[in-house]
Amino acid sequence: MFYWSVKSLLVEKWSVLTAACGIALALLLALYLDAVFRGEAGQIVTFIERTPGDVWVLQDGISDLHMARSRLNENAIYAVRQVEGVAGVTRFLYRDSLIGPNGQEKLAYVVGIPSAPEARSAWERATGWTAPTPGHVVLPAPMARAQNLQPGDRVRVGDESFILSGVSRGTYSMANPLIFLDETDARNLFDMGDGANVLLVFARPDTSPSDLAARINREVEKASALAPQALRHNDFNLAMKMGGALIGVLEVMGLAVAGLIVIFTAFVFSSNHQREFAIAKALGAPTKQLAGSALAQTAVVSFLGIVIGALVTYPLEAGLHHWVPGIAVSFSSMTVLVLGTATLGLALLSALLPLRYVLSVDPMLVFQG
Amino acid sequence: MAKEILAAQNLIKHFGSGDALVRAVDGVSLKVNKGDLVLIKGPSGSGKTTLLSMLGGLLKPTSGTVTLLDRELTGRNEGELASMRSSEIGFVFQAYNLLSAISVAENIVFPARLSGQSMEKARERADHLISRLDLSHRRDARPDRLSGGEKQRVAVARALINDPPIILADEPTGNLDSQRGLEVAMLLQEIAKEDGRAVVIVTHDERIEDIADHILWLEDGRLRDRKAEPHEWARDPVCGMRVDRWVATSSVRYDDKEFVFCSERCREKFLTEPNKYLPAT
Numbered sequence: 001m002f003y004w005s006v007k008s009l010l011v012e013k014w015s016v017l018t019a020a021c022g023i024a025l026a027l028l029l030a031l032y033l034d035a036v037f038r039g040e041a042g043q044i045v046t047f048i049e050r051t052p053g054d055v056w057v058l059q060d061g062i063s064d065l066h067m068a069r070s071r072l073n074e075n076a077i078y079a080v081r082q083v084e085g086v087a088g089v090t091r092f093l094y095r096d097s098l099i100g101p102n103g104q105e106k107l108a109y110v111v112g113i114p115s116a117p118e119a120r121s122a123w124e125r126a127t128g129w130t131a132p133t134p135g136h137v138v139l140p141a142p143m144a145r146a147q148n149l150q151p152g153d154r155v156r157v158g159d160e161s162f163i164l165s166g167v168s169r170g171t172y173s174m175a176n177p178l179i180f181l182d183e184t185d186a187r188n189l190f191d192m193g194d195g196a197n198v199l200l201v202f203a204r205p206d207t208s209p210s211d212l213a214a215r216i217n218r219e220v221e222k223a224s225a226l227a228p229q230a231l232r233h234n235d236f237n238l239a240m241k242m243g244g245a246l247i248g249v250l251e252v253m254g255l256a257v258a259g260l261i262v263i264f265t266a267f268v269f270s271s272n273h274q275r276e277f278a279i280a281k282a283l284g285a286p287t288k289q290l291a292g293s294a295l296a297q298t299a300v301v302s303f304l305g306i307v308i309g310a311l312v313t314y315p316l317e318a319g320l321h322h323w324v325p326g327i328a329v330s331f332s333s334m335t336v337l338v339l340g341t342a343t344l345g346l347a348l349l350s351a352l353l354p355l356r357y358v359l360s361v362d363p364m365l366v367f368q369g
Numbered sequence: 370m371a372k373e374i375l376a377a378q379n380l381i382k383h384f385g386s387g388d389a390l391v392r393a394v395d396g397v398s399l400k401v402n403k404g405d406l407v408l409i410k411g412p413s414g415s416g417k418t419t420l421l422s423m424l425g426g427l428l429k430p431t432s433g434t435v436t437l438l439d440r441e442l443t444g445r446n447e448g449e450l451a452s453m454r455s456s457e458i459g460f461v462f463q464a465y466n467l468l469s470a471i472s473v474a475e476n477i478v479f480p481a482r483l484s485g486q487s488m489e490k491a492r493e494r495a496d497h498l499i500s501r502l503d504l505s506h507r508r509d510a511r512p513d514r515l516s517g518g519e520k521q522r523v524a525v526a527r528a529l530i531n532d533p534p535i536i537l538a539d540e541p542t543g544n545l546d547s548q549r550g551l552e553v554a555m556l557l558q559e560i561a562k563e564d565g566r567a568v569v570i571v572t573h574d575e576r577i578e579d580i581a582d583h584i585l586w587l588e589d590g591r592l593r594d595r596k597a598e599p600h601e602w603a604r605d606p607v608c609g610m611r612v613d614r615w616v617a618t619s620s621v622r623y624d625d626k627e628f629v630f631c632s633e634r635c636r637e638k639f640l641t642e643p644n645k646y647l648p649a650t
Contacts, residue, residue: 280468283483284452284456366462
């Protein structure tokens, strides 16, 4: 029976392929928004991943960069320097500002790259692009492209004007683009004096970053120290949480569409094969085998759809990066697996509805000419 | 004494109720023995297929019993009936009813797999039947590549795969030209006489009558054995339909001749203008 039901599908390969593509599309619909948020979140944390430093110190009670806008207490900065195992401390600024000409401003986060040559060179090694010198700004490539800016053009940041010296890659997200200024320019722009809202701490070779973060948290009041992995984790999750409800709704919609496609497909296949089910029934096929056969057909079509959907994600991701660089998309293998499994489960559940139709096929159909 | 394979006792099947009640089969009893070839004939809509469906366990009778190899079919649940259909009854249909997606050999093996036969044994038997029914050159072909005669031979092979004691055939020659129809009829006779199976055929095909052991005539839900009872065909002069003179319910004597009619309506029309319907002399 299983062999027959699968062979029956092969006879109608175009219908099967169409139905499978429909399921693949529904799966992609569910995966796409997750991938967009994941891509955005990935872009947001790229900056943390690339920044040289062993421990990030933020304002007390803050555990993600998104909220680290407030100025750090000067006593706390002093105290951090005194903690055993600290080899060096670099202050930098991380503040939001409007970028672009009047009427076309866009909100972005401004990072003041430390002026110290060793900090700059470490940054340049990590990011692969030249850090801005005073009077210059580095914008994310999609942002520069969107505003049709070339190196040498002037860019308005807040109330000041800077010369575009280059573009950075991997630091653009729709919600949280990062632009880079020289530390001094940033301090002037935000009137921060020699203050800072983020400290980058370098550990001595004999001290592990996590031990150092724990020690700073123990010994320094009004400061919160995190190892880069912990900060990355917090910022990534925060970005994902922002889209959590939307992702959930779209996933449910995608699964519902997949379920409807499966029900429709199963009905079409069942009615197309109504006579053959009647023949099988007349020849003595037990109900269990008929049900298994109909479910096997649904499972094969759904599985094919899921495989197509999963395979398409990789070229789709590359294509979107190429054709729509402003949108960061990152499909997660785990999400593909989870949603694929959920789609297959839902498909089999959906197939139970048309299954009743198969089981109630009248074997007397075999006597019709 | 011949072994009884199939028996029906006072079989009744009614459809609808009240004024819409149709007595498709109305108190039919019959016995089919090993090696018998039985034809069930009758006018269209006389209930032949309904009777065959009940004999094959595809339709539950309103009342009465069907016994296959001393085991009663009526009263069994759908699962038990399906099991008996797959292992103890071979079906041949007018429309062949082959599964279009699978090959000749796979179609033949299909009921064997339903009855739980091992693949090896089923293939062995299928090979034998393919060779016997001259289908060797078509064993891997799909049904849409076969002629009508080939399709019906595949259907016969499929009916025989589980070595059933009885074959039930519904108009097996109905879709075939005269030569292919005759070949299939002879094949069914061979199955009855040489294999010793009981074969029941519902048919309109008069050419098969000569090879039948019993010709059962079903009309108005009732059955008569035309080979055992006297009969004589005559033409209804009004509508031209063939009517058995021995059982005709409407008749009239006119001009020293007896005319029989298929119905009261034809008789009344005849009596209104006899000369219009009299054969030219």
